[in-house]
Amino acid sequence: GAGVSQSPRYKVAKRGQDVALRCDPISGHVSLFWYQQALGQGPEFLTYFQNEAQLDKSGLPSDRFFAERPEGSVSTLKIQRTQQEDSAVYLCASSLSGTRFPYQETQYFGPGTRLLVL
Amino acid sequence: AQSVTQLDSHVSVSEGTPVLLRCNYSSSYSPSLFWYVQHPNKGLQLLLKYTSAATLVKGINGFEAEFKKSETSFHLTKPSAHMSDAAEYFCVVSAHASGGSYIPTFGRGTSLIVHP
Structure with missing residues (x-):
């Protein structure tokens, strides 16, 4: 079946612009995760949704970052007033269930959105 | 608190020879451990995971890992490298306690290079 998809795949923004990154999880997956992967680094956790509820946003680096999943399926990560340090690959992942231990579940990753802020 | 260290940023092997990618972790609670592989322009894919069952874990594509507390x-x-194994590999730790689980921490990655 279809995997996790993300759009756009590439985004170039001028510093100060707002951007919106979209994630379509695998159909029926309850949990959804966003990660930020800087060049040469491993992914870093940003936020976690169980259905439409954002249960953990401890990894969001500033109040310029905002994520939503209003109907419990598609999610959007929005970055306001982009800065050069926001340049990274943004990964979305989903997992089937929303258990008490969501981070122990197998996550299925999308290909990522590569954001470049000039 | 938890952390993970991948001891080699690059590992180079010849096709048909064994592969060893090293990962050390620290965790105040019971850890779950994962290995993911990332091929260029592809999403991360789970190779295997340890979640407090058998300490020797077998994964896809002939990979395995052993949890040594x-x-x-x-x-x-992996006993014998294949050209298609060339990719970036990430070790991940996520501790869990009675109150819940901790967000996953990824290592910095190990780039596996396979020579013909």
């Missing part, structure tokens, strides 16, 4: 290690191995 005394050494706080979770090294990834």
